[in-house]
Amino acid sequence: MYLDRGKLAQIEHDRKLREYLKKNLNVLVQRQKLVKDGKVKTNISVLDLPTLKYGKPEKEVLGSGSGQSGKGKQGKGGKDQGDGEPQQILDLSGTLGSDDHSESQLVELDFDEFVRLAQEQLIEELNLPPIGRAQITGDVEREEEQDLMDLDRPGSQADLNLELTMLESLGRSIRETGRPDYDVDLRHDGWYNTELPEEERTTRALEVYLLDISGSVSGHNIALIRKFIFILWYYLEHKYTTNVRKFVVFQDEAEEVQRDEFFSIESKGGTHISAGLGRAKAILEGHAQYDRYLFFFSDGDNSSSDDDAARKELDEVLEKFDLVCYGRINPCDSPVSPFNKLVREKVASVKNLAFSDIKDLENVKQTIQGFLNLISK
Amino acid sequence: MEPAELRDATNMTAADNAGPTLEDELDATLPPGPSMAPTEETRLSEYSREIEQLTHVAEGFGLSFHPISFRRASRDNLSLVASFGLPNRFSHWYFGGIYKNLKIQQDEQLFSILELVLNTNPVYAFLLDTNTHLENLVVIAHVLGHVDFFKNNCWYTRSDQNMLNKCELHSRTLRHLGDKFGKEKVDAVIAAALTVCGSVNSFEQNPHFKRERLLYFLNEQLDKRARKVRRSDPAWTDTYLASRILGMICEETEYFDLIGRTQIINEGWASFIEFKVLEKFLDPSQWLAFSLLFSKRPPPYLIGFTLFDSIFKQRGWDGVLQVRRSYEDIAFVDQFLTQELSRRLDLFMLDKESGEKDYDARKVKERIIEEKLFKGEPQVRVTDFNPDTLAVTLKHSDEERTLDKKRCELFLKEVHLLWPNEITLLDNENIYRINQRGFSLERK
Structure with a gap:
């Protein structure tokens, strides 16, 4: 009998890692630059045992050669690998065909995995209801099975010959079984079923996330927005089998960015909400068959010269999106700006x-519940 | 006195089973690992002629070996052995992290472990199943060097070459303890025991100096306490667990410490033998390919090889065989690393701030020895023990460098788990203390 201790130990390790990350979620999620190369990195090594270490690294280290691969590596001590220390530091360890592997690694989590952990933690923390998954077979789902009411309906040539087909079936049944019956189950055979277009519901969603990066979004605010988004994703992913996510940031100007960039923002510039709304609107092209949601985060302190344009853009956006959710970043009960009004x-x-x-x-919990109520309608 | 169930667990043989556990149940769904028993798939039968020829060449140099069992192993299995130390060592999340990283690094082809050889009798050598023919010849020759070292080096002759069986026994006992007292509790004690393992020194023979090392001190005192505490005492479980677990881990740690303290000489010797054996065995085109492989070895291999090569040029086979018999890393480097060899190996002290290099071999040598003595970790000594209050005082005596404060707190919490009495750690002007009231930091 052989036990795969490696896999068992890895499962245990990953469980520990998850516990740790859940505990430290609030710290991680507040970082301006949350994602880098698709990974969330922490500078705390959890693989390490709490052995004693010196407070400061040594000034002088043992070196060798010119830093060719396989010869040198970063010294121990929990720093991010490759962040500036010379390559020539000599490590007196290694196995045949390898460098040392026992150095504790920094924790790097795939962003999707991080989001899943955050969702687990937040759903538990906010006591939000966990929900079931959407059906994943086919793009269309029906509320209930349709009854076969008549034989005269639109469809392909085969459907149009349905009457003849059924008569043939009836004759076949009588010949073979002696019973005047159809040899098909009408309830489950797609041949005899059609969907009424007005009762179709798409399982695809286009989600546009629009973020004001004019200076108000940082620290506590950004943590709240991210948590908000993670919880939204939890519910939307369960509702839709296809979620297309687009990310737009704006200040004086707006630009569509990739996910990593959206979660690694640098606050700067003034606020022109019309630019952001305009860019969000432009993204809709080619997504007519999707449910279209706009999640918009801003403090609403728009440039006064932009108020009219913002009003116009807001009206257009409301026409084109199925739902516009505006989360006003307002931790200090700021006075109501014209746009917010x-x-x-x-x-x-x-x-x-x-x-x-x-x-x-x-x-955030109340806001999410409000938004989700609207989405489910 | 030990409870019957636990005494039984320690007396188990490899054929015994501690009863079905979660791990047993999981076993049915998991792929097989590197078995000790050979199968047609893992046996290197097609290399039997080469193994015989290479062994013959090596014996001609004066080498001798324990019986060797060569096995083919997958990358995952090699990662498992490399991360745990032995294929059947107990499972713990700490090893799981190393295993995971090693697998990721190998999957990303950052490197590949070509072989692993265990210091046991008989010796088990695992060769990566994707090795080329030449790579297998290279690692077989390399393994011969290691096995000769295991058999003939005076420090290794004292090592426990039955550790494979002991690890199996430890592993089963720990699973049994986990079933009995709770896996989380046992895992926490294992983590604490692994945390104090840095103070091990398998070469230390002086009982007084040995007692100054935290691992040995705790092992001895916990053993005494476990004998004194009655089973009806509420402290019995914790004391018993700490004593049993630390005892097992101390034994394993000494085994692995020896490997760490002889890495330069051991790898150097294996590389030297590999070089000499293959010199007589490979044809010119194979030799060229081998030379390229050889030049990419990690530092301990190259340092050790260069020193042995230099000794060989001066003293011949008798000289190198004598050195491999009597030396360990510190004496080996101290005696044979000359200014000339240090320069040839391009070793230097690097000032991280200015980037200046100092090629003084004396300094290089001192640093290598220091690394070997302390593994680059701060060393604390047990300086005081009160048998009445059971309070322990530890001292970090490096006046030039202070310890990381957060680490001190975490470290003391782990030690306190094993030794739930007052523990004081003196670090220059800082006095860290942990007791029943919690952790505190004072300044002198």
């Missing part, structure tokens, strides 16, 4: 617009 007024009359102040985690 406009949104508040519209919320009462426009069905596909949701508005919420994002102040703290409890507030």
Whole structure:
């Protein structure tokens, strides 16, 4: 009998790692630059045992050669590999065909894995309901099975000859079994079933995330927004089998960015909301068959010269998106800006617009619930 | 007195089973690992002629060997042995992390482990199943060097070459303890025991100096406490667990410490023998390819090889055979690393701030010896023990460097898990203390 101790130990290790990351989620999620090369990296090594270490690294180290691969590597001590120390540091260890492997590694998590951990933690922390997955067979799902009401319906040539087909089937059944019956199950055979177009519901969503990077988004605020997004993803991924996500950041100008960049923002510049809304609108092209959601995060302190343009863009965006969720970043109960006032007024009359102040985690929970109620309608 | 169940666990043979555990159940679903028993798939039968010829050449140089069992092993299995130390060592999350990283690095083809050889009798040598013919010849010759070293080096003759069986026994006992007292509790004690393992020194024979090392001190004192504490005492479980687990880990750590303290000479000797044996065995085109492989060896291999090559040129086979018999890394480097060899190996002290290189062989030698003595880790000594209060004082005596404060707290918490009495750590002007009230830091 042989036990694969490696796999068992790795499972144990990964469980520890998850516990650790969950505990440190709040610290990690606040980082300006959360993602690099698709990975979330922490500078705390959890693989290490808490052995004693010196407070400061040594000034002088043993060196060898000119830093060719296989000869030198970073010294021990928990620094990110490859962050500036010379390559010539000699490590007196190694196995045949390898360098030393026992050095504790920095924790690097695939971003998707990080998001899953964050979702687990947040769902538990906020006591939000876990939900089941969407059906993943086919793009179309029906509320209930359709009854076969008549034989006269549109369809392919075979469908149009349905009456003849059924008569043939009836004759065959009588010949073979002596019973005047159809030899097909009408309920389950696609041949005899059609869907009514008005009852189709798409399982694809286009989610546009629009973030104001004009200076107000940092630290606590950014952590709240990210948590908000992670929870949204949890529910939207369960609702839709296809989630196309687009990311837009804006200040004076707007640009579409990749996911990693969206989660590694640098705050700068003024605020022109019209630029952001305009860019979000442009992304819709080619996604007509999708449910279209806009999640928009800003403090709403728009440049006064942009208010009219922002109002116009908001109206157009509301026409084109199925739902626009505006999360106002407002941790300090700031005075209401003209743009925020406009949104508040519209919320009462426009069905596909949701508005919420994002102040703290409890507030995020309420906001999420509000948004999800609208999405499920 | 030991409870019957646990006494039984320690008396188990390899054929015994501690009863079905989660791991046993998982076993059915897991792929096989590197078995000790040969199969047609893992046997290197097609190399039997080459193994015989290479062994014959090596014996001609005056080498002798324990019986060797060559096995073919997959990359994952080699990663397992490399991360755990032995293929059947107990499972712990700490090894799991190393295993995972090693697998990732090998999957990304950052490097590949070509062979692993165990210091046991008989010796087990695992060769990577994707090795080329030439690579297998190289590693077989390399393994012959290691096995000769295991058999003839005076430090290795004292090592426990039955460790494979002991590890199996330890592993089963730890699983049994986990079933009995809870896996989390046992895992936590294992982690604490592994944390204090840095103070091991398998060469230390003086009982007084040995007691100054935390691992040995705790092992001795926990053993005494476990004998004194009655089973009805609430402290019995913790004391018993700490004593049993630390005892097993101390034994294993000494075994692995020897390997660490002889790495330069051991790898150097294996590389030297490999070179000399293949010199007589390979044809010119194979030799050229081998030379390229050989030049990419990690530092310990190259340093050791260069020193042996230099000794061979001066003293011949008798000289090198004598050195491999009597030396370990510190004496080997201290005596044979000359200024000329240090320069040839391009060894220097590097100032990390200015980037200046100092080629003074004396300094290089001192640093290598220091690394070998302390493994680059801070050393603390047990300087005081109160048998009445059971309070222990540790001292870090390097006045030029202070310890990382956060690490001190975490370290003391681990030690406190094993020794739940007052522990004080003196580090220059800092006094770290942990007791029943918790952790504290004072300044002198």
